[in-house]
Amino acid sequence: MLGGLQTIVARDLRLSMRRRGDVLNHLVFFVIVVTLFPLGVGAEPNLLRAMAPGIVWVAALLAAMLSLQRMFASDYADGSLEQMLISAHPLGVIVVGKFIAHWLVSGLPVTLLAPLVGVQFDLSQQALAVLTVSLLVGTPVLSLIGGVGAALTLGVRGGGVLLALLVLPLFVPVLIFGAGGVSEAQAGMSAAPHLSLLGAFLAMSCVVAPWATCAALRIAYD
Amino acid sequence: MMEVRDLACERGDVRLFSGLEFSLGEGGLLLVQGPNGSGKTSLLRLVAGLSRPAAGTVRWRGEEIAGLREAYARELLFVGHANAVKDEFSADENLAISLELCGRRATAAARAGALDRIGLATRASLPARYLSQGQKRRVALARLCLAADFPLWILDEPFAALDGGALATVVALVDAHLERGGAVILTSHQEVSIAARTRFSIALEG
Numbered sequence: 001m002l003g004g005l006q007t008i009v010a011r012d013l014r015l016s017m018r019r020r021g022d023v024l025n026h027l028v029f030f031v032i033v034v035t036l037f038p039l040g041v042g043a044e045p046n047l048l049r050a051m052a053p054g055i056v057w058v059a060a061l062l063a064a065m066l067s068l069q070r071m072f073a074s075d076y077a078d079g080s081l082e083q084m085l086i087s088a089h090p091l092g093v094i095v096v097g098k099f100i101a102h103w104l105v106s107g108l109p110v111t112l113l114a115p116l117v118g119v120q121f122d123l124s125q126q127a128l129a130v131l132t133v134s135l136l137v138g139t140p141v142l143s144l145i146g147g148v149g150a151a152l153t154l155g156v157r158g159g160g161v162l163l164a165l166l167v168l169p170l171f172v173p174v175l176i177f178g179a180g181g182v183s184e185a186q187a188g189m190s191a192a193p194h195l196s197l198l199g200a201f202l203a204m205s206c207v208v209a210p211w212a213t214c215a216a217l218r219i220a221y222d
Numbered sequence: 223m224m225e226v227r228d229l230a231c232e233r234g235d236v237r238l239f240s241g242l243e244f245s246l247g248e249g250g251l252l253l254v255q256g257p258n259g260s261g262k263t264s265l266l267r268l269v270a271g272l273s274r275p276a277a278g279t280v281r282w283r284g285e286e287i288a289g290l291r292e293a294y295a296r297e298l299l300f301v302g303h304a305n306a307v308k309d310e311f312s313a314d315e316n317l318a319i320s321l322e323l324c325g326r327r328a329t330a331a332a333r334a335g336a337l338d339r340i341g342l343a344t345r346a347s348l349p350a351r352y353l354s355q356g357q358k359r360r361v362a363l364a365r366l367c368l369a370a371d372f373p374l375w376i377l378d379e380p381f382a383a384l385d386g387g388a389l390a391t392v393v394a395l396v397d398a399h400l401e402r403g404g405a406v407i408l409t410s411h412q413e414v415s416i417a418a419r420t421r422f423s424i425a426l427e428g
Contacts, residue, residue, distance in 0.1 A: 007322045018310035018349075079304025086270055088296040088325025222273045 004089030008097030009104075016105045022070060023105050030063035030110055034117045045122045052121030053131065053182035054175075060110050060135060061142065061171050067106040068146040068167065069160050071098060072217070076154050085221055091214045099143050099210070107139030123186070130185040130195070134178040137198045144202075144209035145170050151216035174201060223247060223373060223405055224269070229278035231264045238264055239426055240277065248373075248403040251396075251416060255409070256426030262409040263303055265426070266378050269407060270300045282374075296325050299372040301380060305362040309351035313342050313361045316350060320365055328368050336367035341388055356383040363388075366395045375399060377408040389414070 016023050037055045038048055075081040084094045114135050115128045123131065149167035153159035181194030223246055230240035238261030246252055254262045267273045269280050271287045271294060280287050287294045307316050317333050328336070337346045340360045350358060363380060375396070381389050393414050396406055400416070 004325075007319070011319050011322075014315075015308065015310055078308065079302050079306040080308065082272060082302050082304060083300070083306045083320060083323050085272055086295045086298060086300055087323045088292055089323070090292055221267075 001089070001093055004087070004093045005097045005100075007089070008084075008094050009101045012098060012101030013104065016101070022067075023109075026063045026066040026106060027109050027113065029066060030059050031113065031117055033059040033062060035120065038120050048121045049123065049186065050183075052118060052123050052127075053179040053186075055121070056114055056118060056131060056182075057135075057138075057175050057179040060114070060139065061168070061175060063110055064106055064139065064142040064146060065164055065168070067102065068143075068150050069163060071102050071147055071150040072154055073150070073159075076220070081217065082221065085217065091217065092210050095147070095210050095213045095217070099140075099147055099213075102147065103140050103143040107135075107143055111135040111139055123182075127182055127185045130191045131182045134181045134191070134195060134198060137195060137202055138174045138178040141174050141198070141202050141205050142171060144205040148209050148212045148216060151213045151220065154217070154220040174198065177201070223250075223283060225279075225281040225284075226269065227279050227281070229265075229268065229280065230276045231261055231268060232276040233261075233264060237276070242278070242424070244422070244424065246374075246405045246407065247420060248405065249400050250405045250420040251400055251422075252405075252407040253410070253421070253423035254407065254426065255423050260426035262426060263378055265424075266300075266302075266376050266407065266409060270298060270376050271295070272300075297373045298376065299324065299365065299369045299374070300376045301362055301365070301378065303378045305358045307350050307353075307358045307361045310349060312347045312349055313337055313353070313357075313364070314346045316361050317364050317368075320362075321368060324365070324369075324372070326368070326371075332368055333364075336364045339367050340364045340391060356385060356388070359383045360388055363392055363395075366392065366399075370399070370402060370404075373404055375404060375406045375408075377406065379409055379411070381410050381412050381414065 034056055037051065041047060072081060085091060087094060111132060115132050118128045118131055146167050149163045152166065153163045156162055177194045177197045181191035184194060185191045225245045227243055229242040231238045244252065254265055256262050268275050282290060282294050306320060314333055314337065317336065321328050334346065337343055340363060342357060342360055345353060345357060350361060359382065380392055384392065393416060396416055400406060
C-alpha cells in the first residue's frame with residue numbers, strides 16, 4: 001500500500017518538475033497579488049498591518065484555485081486516470097498520493113514564501129510565525145477540499161469557473177480562522193484557539209475528502 | 223475464468239445492448255465487433271470494472287468484480303482507447319509507471335527489451351510529446367511484452383494507428399498469451415488472424 005503511495009507521489013512530483021512553468025505560475029501569482037495591495041493602498045503601516053492576514057490568506061486561496069484544476073484534468077484527458085481507477089493499488093491510496101503531491105508543489109511553497117511577502121506589511125516576528133503556522137495547517141485543507149471539487153468538475157464544460165464557485169465557499173472557514181489567528185497574535189493574544197480549529201478542519205477533511213474524491217472520480221467515469 | 227450473465231448497458235437514455243451472456247476460459251479469445259457507437263468500448267469498460275452495468279453481472283473466478291476491486295485489477299491488463307501516455311515522460315518512464323500502477327516492477331533491462339520488441343528502441347528516452355500517434359500507441363502496448371502474469375488482457379482497438387510491423391508484433395504477443403492459457407478480450411475493425419483454443423465473437427448491433 002505504501003508502495004502505491006510512493007509511486008503516485010514520485011510520479012506527480014516528477015511530472016511537476018517537467019512542467020516547472022505551471023508550478024512557478026501560481027507562486028508568482030501569489031507574490032504579485034500580495035504585493036499589489038501595499039502598492040495600491042499606500043504606505044500606511046497601521047492599515048497594512050491590519051489588512052495583512054486577510055490579504056495573504058486570500059492570495060493563498062486564489063493561488064490554490066489556480067493549481068487545483070490541474071490536479072486530475074490532464075490525467076483525465078490522456079487516460080492515465082482510467083488506469084488509476086483499475087490499478088492494483090486501492091483508489092484511496094492513489095488519491096491520497098495525489099493530494100500529498102499537490103500540496104508539496106502548491107501549499108508548501110506558498111507557506112514558505114509567506115514570511116517573506118509578510119515583511120512588506122510590517123508584520124511583527126510573532127505575527128509572521130503565526131501566519132506561517134496557520135498556512136502550514138490550512139493549505140493542506142485547501143488541497144483536500146479542492147481535490148473533491150476538482151474531481152466533481154472533471155469533464156464538465158467551463159469546469160474552472162464551476163470549480164471556483166463550488167470550492168471557494170467551502171474555503172471560508174479556513175480563511176476566517178487562518179487570518180483570524182494572525183490578527184489575534186498581532187493584538188497580543190493567543191492564536192492557539194484559531195490554530196486548533198484550523199487543525200480540526202484539517203483532521204476532518206483528511207477523513208472526508210479522500211473518500212468523497214474517490215466517489216466523485218468513479219462517477220466521472222461511470 | 224470470466225462469466226457474464228444478462229449484461230445490459232445504457233448510455234444516457236439509449237440502451238446499447240441487453241441480455242448479453244458469455245463465459246471466457248483459459249486460452250479463450252473474445253472478439254467484440256460492431257459498427258461505431260454500438261457499445262464495444264462500453265462493454266470493455268463494463269467488464270474491466272470501470273463502469274457499472276445497467277443490469278446483469280460480471281463474475282471473475284466466481285465472484286462479482288464490483289466486490290473484488292483491486293484483487294481483480296491485479297489480474298487485469300487494460301489498454302483503453304486513450305493511451306495513458308504522459309507527454310512529459312519518456313517512453314521508458316511511461317512504461318515503468320504504467321507497470322507500477324498495475325502493481326508490477328520491471329528492471330531497466332526488461333523495459334529496454336520490451337521497447338525494443340515493440341520497435342521503440344531508438345526512441346526510449348525521448349519525451350513522448352515528440353512521438354507520433356502510432357508510436358504513442360506502441361508505448362501503451364509495450365506493457366504487453368511484460369504482462370505474461372496477467373491472466374486477462376482487455377484491449378480496446380489495440381491495432382489502431384499501428385503500422386504493419388507493429389501490428390504483427392502485437393498479434394504475436396496476443397497469440398503467445400493465449401498459448402500460455404491467458405484470456406484476451408479485444409475489439410478491432412481490422413481483420414487479424416489470431417490462433418486461439420476457443421475463439422468466439424460478439425457482434426453488437428448499431
